[in-house]
Amino acid sequence: MGSRLTEEQSGFVAAIRDFAKRECGSREQRDALTSGGREAHNPELYGRLAGLGWLGVCLPEAYGGAGGGLADACLFLEETSYGMVPAGGFITTVIAAKAYEKFGTGEQRRTVLSGVVRGEVLSIAMSEPGAGSDVGALRCRARREADGTWVVDGQKTWISNAHCAEHILLVARTGEDKHGGLTMFHLPARTPGVEIQRIDTMGGREVNDVFLSGVRLPADAVVGHVDDGWRQLMAGLNHERLFLASNMLGLARRAFDDTVGYVREREQFGRPVGSFQALRHRIADLATEIECARLLVREVALDCDARPDKLFPREASMAKLKATETAKRAALEGMQMMGGYGYTTEFDMERHLRAAVVSTVYGGTSEIQRDVIGKSYGL
Structure with a gap:
């Protein structure tokens, strides 16, 4: 295509x-x-x-x-x-x-x-203090009352954008089966019993702890079907990974362009530092890796649009792995080639690095992506 x-x-x-x-x-x-x-x-x-x-x-x-x-x-x-x-x-x-x-x-x-x-703004609440990569281990529980309403108790953590969201797509335990006992709920962020506390990180203030204490939800708050949350999550994870890959592809391109702009202008030993073979070859390698990531991400997106009923777990994981690792490399290489200036807050490179490093963790770590890809080959 x-x-x-x-x-x-x-x-x-x-x-x-x-x-x-x-x-x-x-x-x-x-x-x-x-x-x-x-x-x-x-x-x-x-x-x-x-x-x-x-x-x-x-x-x-x-x-x-x-x-x-x-x-x-x-x-x-x-x-x-x-x-x-x-x-x-x-x-x-x-x-x-x-x-x-x-x-x-x-x-x-x-x-x-x-x-x-x-x-x-919407947010999605899956992760918990004891359930990150292993989503099936989550313990936040929703119990159904006699009148059909739900009462939710538990804690979520690392929840991106909950502090500015109008609605939260909540994943809670409704049964005892590890994967067959999860359900999605529609949770207005200002529902009584919901407490959102922001977590400060080196990347700024994007993630939150979400505490749920006696939160009451109507019977029709279920999104999809009761105890079918795991299957629904798996159906959406490929979209999530593709979107995260696209976001980091943009960052990789920006870090690369900022680096190229710097090494063209910065002079040492009477010439632009980018003219030295050591840096020129690093730029060439980065440009090639970013182009590979771009082609992969866009091809997976086109395939998903062409076949909306098909899951692309291998390809989506490849896109997420390639784009996030490339963004991290682009920012690290950019900082190295910019020398001390890359480390200062005067330039954007240190922001690029903070944003890129965590991208290999959220949405499924790079290790999880590799595991998904490996299993898709029957390993």
């Missing part, structure tokens, strides 16, 4: 790039929008993206979306990441939105998907 863009997609990419350059093209603009790099999401700017109709890029037209495919959402994630647009809420939003689109009731889809198009 190739990876060439349609005329419409090319125009979409050009519009995003123009927006990014205009709204956050300078370091001063980005600092003002992100509290000096501590916040990944700016609600006001996000609202302007909604006004342009971009947040519903891959959602059905019936809910106000543009009716595009996964490839279009991937382009949006890649270009906003490259342009350093503080729209961090979008990635969890689009991941959760696709789950609502596939498994939600008519009312849930109308409420949630229409809200996404207007600029509402």
Whole structure:
């Protein structure tokens, strides 16, 4: 199928790039929008993206979306990441939105998907203190009352964007079977009994602890079917990994371009440092790796759009593994080639590195991706 863009997609990419350059093209603009790099999401700017109709890029037209495919959402994630647009809420939003689109009731889809198009943020709560890569070990429990309502108790952790979300897609235990006893729930973030505490990390303030104490949910809060959450999660993990890969592809490109711009200008021994073979070859290797990642990510996205009922676990894991590891390498190499300047907060490279390193952990670690890929070959 190739990876060439349609005329419409090319125009979409050009519009995003123009927006990014205009709204956050300078370091001063980005600092003002992100509290000096501590916040990944700016609600006001996000609202302007909604006004342009971009947040519903891959959602059905019936809910106000543009009716595009996964490839279009991937382009949006890649270009906003490259342009350093503080729209961090979008990635969890689009991941959760696709789950609502596939498994939600008519009312849930109308409420949630229409809200996404207007600029509402979604979060998804799976991980717990004792359940990270092993999602089936989660203990947060939802018990059904005699009247059909649900009462939820437990703790979630590392929950991205819960602090700015209107709705949380919650995964809780409803049965004793490790994988067959999980259920998805629609949880408005401001429901009584929900407490959200932000976690400070070296990448800023993006993740949260979510405490649930006696949280009461109506019978129709179930997303999909009771005890079917594991299968539903597996159906969505490939989209999640593809979206994360696209986000990191954009970061890898940005780190690379920042590095090239620096080594062209920085002089030592009477010549630009990029003209030395040692650095020139490193640039060549990075450029090749990024292009490989780009082709892989876009090809998987196109395949997913062409065959929406087919899961692509091997390919999605390959895309996530390749793009995140490449982004981490691009940022590390960039810091090395920039010398001490790459380590200073005056330049963006240290931000690129902080964002890239954690990408090989969330959404399934690189080790988990390799395990998925290996098992797909019967190993």
